[in-house]
Amino acid sequence: MCGSFLRGREHQLETFQQHTCYMPYGTSLRMSDLGYHNDAQAGLKVSYNSLDEYVSSLQHAIRTPYPPYEKLGVKSHGQYQQLNTNILQIENEFYSSIRPKRVTQSGERPTCALADRGGEYIELRCVDLDPFSPLGITDSQIRFLDVFALYCLLEDSPALTEQEQQCNIENLQSIVTQGRDPQLRLTSKCTQAPFRQWAQEHLQKMLQVAQLFDQAHGHSAHSGVVKAQMQKLAQPELTPSAQVMTTLFEQQQPFFEFAMNRAQDTANYFKNQPLSSAEAAAFTKEARRSIEAQRRIEAEDDITFEQYLDNFFAQDACN
Template sequence: MTDFERNLSRLSDEEGRLALRSLGRGIEREALRILPQGLLARDPHPHSLGSALTNKWITTDFSESLLELITGVNTSVDGLLEELGDIHRYVSRHIGDQLLWPQSMPCFIDHQEDVPIAQYGRSHVGRMKTLYREGLKRRYGAKMQSIAGVHFNFSLPKSLWRALQGDSDQETISAGYFHLIRNFRHQAWILPYLFGASPTLCPSFLDDREVTLEFETLPSGLLALPWATSLRMSDLGYTNSEQSNLRIRYNSVEEYVSDLKRAITLPSERFAQLGLEEGGQRVQLNTNILQIENELYSAIRPKRTAHSGETPSDALARAGVEYIEVRTLDVNPFAPHGISRDQVLLLDLFLLDCLLLPSPCWTDECQQQTQRNFDTVVTRGRQPGLALEHGCGERKLLSQWLGESFDRWRRIAAEIDGEQGRDYLEALDQWQPSVSDPAKTLSGRILALQTREANPVMALAQSHRQYWLQGQSTRLSEARLEQEAAESRQRQRALEQKQSGSFEEYLERYFKGNE
């Protein structure tokens, strides 16, 4: 019996199956607001959506134009998507004739200055968030920061830890999540292969910079990388060459926190050349490789809900891992939610597989190999006969490796579905053809559509808008979302009124607490 089979058998009784049906999930969906003509909407964050600083369901990411829609934790997949849908519906009814851009790579943006940086008011915390984004703009450019994604938050009930590990104390739970994270990173290429949906981009995104990738020009003028799955996850997307030498280990909370705290203090000669101030105004938080911990790009993060003023690493050190955040998902242009129900079900199976497989300790060699595989798949994952590095000096066909994963996922799906239905098995059936036929992946489908038609993404945006305007709320009523918007504005005003000391003193206290 393999380790996977042994672990799965521990979840095969009634208690284990109940635990498998009690997974916690949350979604954070990003989307640019665009005008009916397909251009970026540059107006401020709409007042009717509340305060972007304090609204728990609707905020902004890098830009005033880049919405972020956030659900709470749901143990029901349908409940999760209903909540996300109600937030979409409310937003669609409160942005006039604007639409949500349904793709990760941005629409046409002429100049970097056309992207308005997100504003969060006069409070110290709000000013810090805006200054951090000004630093991102100076470091990487506003266009790159306008890329949208979907983040998937995932947690396991204590009953599952007890069934699997025999204990559910926080030390056991944290170790289990890092076990999952190590396997996730080893297999992370699976997600852009299946769910990557950004094989094309608007030429305006490149901003006349030189690229080594061999793009083809589609009849519409879009640039396409023929075998790509996710340009969002490539060096053209979220990239920071300064971070390439950071070594963040995923063997334990202690190692991870130690490495993160070390990384946050490392100076950058390149970013120092940008300067800390311009015209007497600060233009970045500091000149280190990372301004704050959130600037570290990672495909997956261990998370703990932080107290006010607490850094992510301090929260982890205080109370251990609460959940994990998957950050590799492109926006699904075919799904009004930005993610489909069957994708959520497959994510459950993928993450449970990462938990049940044996998970060796993380080494620099592991990190380099997994990164090479990931980079290969995002730029040419649909290339026929593609093989990836597997083990020491060996290679395995992508289709064979993924087929083996699907076989394990079917065994997990059978346990979750039990006699109550076939939801997970049907989701697998829907995606099984993608294993051997890359044209069935999201990137294959959207590339085919963009090759055939002149402006299909805009048509999808209009279709999604009609979908939301015609539907009815199910979980979050219009009145409840209006109430949260109003209360969030009150919370922001209260923050601004009660603060004391200068902004510089606030920053000094924040960074001193991170030492």
């Protein structure tokens, strides 16, 4: 990461090219305490054992005051500093690697939507953009995520104790900061196990799921992407994070310059592939429709922002 992000903060990262900071075996530092981190959420115990428990956990957090936020206050000189003084001011503030979601109706709380109509999709929040792909993700990566998601659905998933859930949180931190370390050990049911061994076991099971995809689509692409992940276990230098570091070292390039170059390459890629007239017309039509919808909503708005917040937060009980 760019060193400017850490200016004035204590850290244990190594430095390269003066302004680039990294961990030798790191995989996704944005998912570590250096990225998505909030002291207020450190003590949250959100359960994934059932949808009811998940909703109940979040609703507890959005109703529980957090003293530092209370000290700050909601308004200062008549201007909002925050929406309220609770641990979670809204559900979407919850930092997690995965979340069940449902499209909400206008003014509806996400937890109420889940409680009322159930989960509609799963949000995988720990998936990084691929800096080497103009789209940020490749066909192979999408196929692997399909296999992974279906495997998670089919695999037996017994309820977790609070201790086991804490072990999972610690495992995630170990992976994002040390995931390429050949000696890394994780905690399975709160018992230490070599990461490579554990990952290989899961990938072997995922290969069976991939074969179902292949049979349905008449190809071997899904099996191929799972095998590619197996290869990364044996050769961590093939992982995306290792490829980024290799590029930086080989080109003696700071991270900021690397990121800017990738952004420019992506911009050039799309500039060289202009939209067809039909596509451009469709986007123009959609933009006009969206602007008109915004005008209509604003014209029909007949309550103050304070009243809107009162109505929104009154849904805590999800009646």
